[in-house]
Amino acid sequence: MHDVIITGGGSVGLSAAVFLAHHGVRALVVERRPGPQIHPRATGLGMRTAELLREVGLEEAVNEVAVNMTGMTLGKITVDTLAGADLAALATTVPTRAQTVAKMDYTPARIRGTCPQNRLDAVLLDKARDLGVTVRYGAEVVSVEQDGEGVTTQLSDGTTLRARYLVAADGARSKVRSELGIGLSGPGALGPSMNNILFRADLSGLTGEYTFGLCEITDPAAPGMIITIDGKSEWVFHTGQEPSAELIRTAIGDPGLEVEILSVLAWRGRAQVADRLSLGRVFLVGDAAHAVPPTGAFGLNTGVADAHNLAWKLAWVLSGRAAPGLLDTYHDERRPVAVLAMEQSLLRMRDLRLHFDGGPDAPRLRAEAGAVNAPIVHLGYRYGATIGELPSTEDVALTLDGSPGSRLPHVWVGERSTLDLVGSTFCVFAAAPVTGLDVPVHVVDGWPYGTLLVRPDGFVAWRGEEGLAEALRRCTSGA
Template sequence: MNRQVSTDVLIAGGGSVGLMLAVLLRHHGVEPLVVEEKPELSPHPRATGIGSRSVEILREVGLDRAVDEVAVDLRAGKIRGRTLAEADFTEGADWKTRTAAELTYTPARIRGTCAQNRLDRVLITRAGRVEFGAALDSFEQDSEGVTANLSDGRVVRARYLVAADGVRSRVRRILGIGRTGPGVIGQETSSVLFRADLRPRAAFAMCNIEHPDATGLLVTVDGEREWVFLTRAAEPSPDLIRTAAGDPSLEVEIRGVLKFRGRGQVADRLSLGRVFLVGDAAHAIPPLGAFGLNAGIADAHNLAWKLAHVLRGAAGPALLDTYHTERHPVAIMTMEQARLRFNDPSLHWGKDMAAARAAAGVINAPVVHTGYRYGGAPLPSTEDVTLDLDGSPGSRLPHMWVSDTVSTLDLVESRWCVLTADPEVRADIPVHLVDGWPYGTLLVRPDGFVSRSYA
């Protein structure tokens, strides 16, 4: 084996965010190397909520349909019951109708829930060189690049290093970057991955189980035989699952148990020299709201085009400084929003909660996912994301359909461009003339965010 390896970008960590970053870098013409200390992709779902902004990013790289294929088509969203057998499916049966009505601000569509392990299996098909069973042990950086030592004895020379190595990031510890936030939140929870045939009472996103002997949250993975039960029981067992399901004869195979506690912390810096932090290495976000995975995907999206521009000489290194200045405030906001929901989940799941959210300082979920702005400008609304996507600099480009299947977001094509309704506009980059475009003339970045408005 060659003990010396060279690459433009070394990604430490082959979870969802590391794989997404690799896909995005390759989309921009950069071939990274991903190293992951685990022997294979994680079989555990870990998270199941892929937000609309993440689906937009998947659409940009041509993977949205592949992810939709492995998503689960649901007939109900979040339901509840003493047991699954006693759950009221009508409670969450209108979720598809409500979701479709709310998604006027995005072209993103996914038919249901997609567990993180299923997402990973799609991402790895486009991630290029991914090596399992190889951990990053140590590294040093200089003015020209990073020299990393792997656990298998190899030495990697990279121009840049990206840490996607999780909450306990070794890269972050080596850099000596601290974290700020409340830290551990709530009690220890077990995520129990199990197999059982729960048909025909299946095809729901999640079910609050209220049985006093099996209180927890039942989450679908494949909608038929694979599930997760989130519980605070000391020793999760098949009998616990049977009680939650309301079926004492149910055949249950427990495949794995992950124990975790909610945590709210953000790294004090998201970059240092030629090293960058993404995903859980950059921010630990409490689980309620499904913000953690989606924030990590947004990290990767922000960083990938900037690395590509600098590597090919289209921009100077100062562009990379904007990764921290743009993503750090978003990470803090996202962590805080998840923490507030952790204290009162009804602020996230409840209907007609706008007044209660405003009183508690809670931002509506679509605004957290998509409505944030780079540059620090205040949001027009913390409740209605369509008001935030108004063409202002720092905001995500407004979505309009320009044909039955093409959105204004699709016109960006991962490059600098201009959108306008003015046929007199000329530029050295692509200019897209959009009939009925009400936002003036916008200069748009490769990640679909407005750089400048000429309205």
């Protein structure tokens, strides 16, 4: 019997495998496709995802495959055609990436630019295999049954697998979720079907020294969005039009441009959250748990955080360090975060300024619309609290104040962050020594947040001066 089977070998499934292996649990990953997905999908990695990659030693590897946007990066631009745009003039209206990143003093992690999902998957797959994870391609889940001891899964190739727990990362149309009869809440399908066209073309003569993440094309003959894949010769054109090289030439504004279409992925946006993120010994992560529209880049990042939240809990229960009741907290903690991500993405779909406007009026616009600043969605949320209970919906540093349920505040201790010091286990942070505990205690000079008990995922479990040992017992017992 396997300890854990993961159905779905995309970014979230592979992340779950890496996080589990990091905690000493080698999962079996089963993926229905014949091999890794080569078509890039999501490209934006949030700072919380960067922190999680840093925890498992992948920050540098991901930076190596991410697009280098440390120079003149324009973020999102809107033009008639790319050829007709004055990128130099546009650059004067937006801060450089270095200026933007410099303000992120709430995190130690850094990703130098966008990272297409197929590149992220390659890094995760290599890491998973290095950690002893088996990834099996070409087999789809047909049925799932569970009992008091484990989960039995039938695959399309006739194989029967048995595991103590099953993690479903099998996408928005999750077979596992359907087998379990778990319902969905939310608007569902959004708008018409779209085409995601991966193409190759040398645009260096048009972009020069500048890079962008997204380039919205408003030419009525070829409306859509050009998305940077490598910043040089590979791009995606996202459009509702029929795919053709001529359409791409029109959008770019160069009728003589050599264009090679590499692949086309048809898709339709969805907004829905599973009514339950767990049932018995089965857990939903990523798109199986929540389909989030792409505006804001909240979907993939929320899914990776799902996997991280679940991995340490499974590892502690499997090793006997915690009671099974600890696993009940996965649904309780992650579903509100998924709902937040979906709602915030929908707000941004209706008004792109809520996400891309970095001007002085942006906080007011978000407040009027009920939107919160993107870093709050990525890592400023607090387990057990609503957005309205946070100190700020704009300044993420104010929300990371050491309160229980929030991510541990980042403080440099020499060359290491407090997040690095967590070490993927329970530990204590304090301004003075604490004795009598069987967990690491980190004493930080000038620590202003009180005595904190921190979970293996870097979230504050408890704050106070008395009752620390009892708090630790409750946290691991699942009570």
